[in-house]
Amino acid sequence: MITSKHLDRLSPPKQRSKVERYGVALLGALSLLGIAATVWLGLWVTPPDVNMGQLVRLVYVHPPVAWVAYLAFGVAAAASIAYLWKRTRSPFWDRVAGASAEIGVVFCALTLISGSIWGRPTWGVWWTWDARLTSTALLFVLFLGYLALRKVPGNPEARYKRSAIAALIAFLDVPVDHFSVLWWHTLHQPPTVLDAGLTPHIHGIMAWTLLLGFCSFTLGFAWLLVQRYRVESMRQQLDEESLTASLAERRAEADATADAEADAPTSTRPPVGTIAR
């Protein structure tokens, strides 16, 4: 159990350079501004859609959120490859993969939730067993399993390796998910922007708002990734140093007891042969 007493003894986390600190802060501020602007444009400025009416406003959130989930899983898979490749093998990539997958799971959940909010008024149901929906739900569970696997204790090297392989296998579902709307004729509509001919089916202010949504959510992902990575590396540092700290503490305790015994009058000492507890 780590207590605040332990925390006091730890060396402070590595100081970041000024450029790094301001860069990360700028990233966070930009993404926040972008998301605020997306909300403003999406809710007040853009007109309702001819077919979807007011419901179109979810389009500025749902695809960007889904994109961030894909991106996060992609980064996790790429970092896993970097870990498995012997020349670039380092715990750094494992931490990146874990941080990215965690953000991906959150955004995947947001995708499912925002999609089902959209589905209720449009299709009349919160959930339907459509190929796109099913494969997204599978993706969510697959990476949930990956996160569970990461938490299993064991020899770090072996843990990093099996996590990396599990991430790569889980990532196989991402292309299936993306193309499911084209392979199976699903209830879910085909991609608005990334279709086969790369011709967007959205124009004017609506397109710009969607683009802004994509950019600001991506910036938000980058910011979260940096922060999550920092938390993870500090946690690992804490794990390592708190072990050394508690060892030192136990040793000091033992020394103190030994000193006290040496100072005490001989009569209070237990007779030779009894077991002192």
Next chain:
Amino acid sequence: MWRDALLVAEKDLRIEMRSRVTINQVAPLSVLILVLFAFALGPDRKPLVAASAGLYWVAVLFAAVLAVQRSFALESAESARDGLRLWGLDPAGVFLGKAAALSVQLLVLEALLGAGVVLLYGARLTGILLAIATCLLATAGLAAAGVIYGAISSGLRVRETILPFLMLPVVAPVLLAATESWRSTATAHGTPTGEPWLNLLAVFAAVYLSAGVLAFGPLFEES
């Protein structure tokens, strides 16, 4: 690689022949699952027949999880895994061998469960060829994915709980495709419509077999 695969498969099957864990424990359990489904759906024949394809494949999936667990319990006892490694076998060969042995056991289980579905639920099998093709492809996919996840979770203290959690979502497409393919044999008049689903099963098996051949090296080295 192929020779090593054959050796490992032979070893696993010989252990099974002598210990009879799959036949004596997993097979009765999978039939029991069929009986429990029948209890859950009631004594009426109609819903049972309608759902028989799905229930059959769910039972196969659960049996597969147990078979995978058994297959890797063999390796973790008395550090048999280190023994395999010390023999200098090709990791890809070990993967293929374990997958082959698992496939044989799963095919036996599937035959038994097939008889169970016909006898207990009164399902009628029409397109025998399509059903057999479905079984073969689905089994290859199940065995390949199962051996990968068995290797990932073997040696962990939480392997019993983490294996189904990792493996079942991955093999969910097999359940879906195999069920649809079987259902098409039952409903089709003359021309079965299961072909796209068979293709999906074939792609799944090919993807996981090649993933296993590539990934088993690093997985097998340590952990």
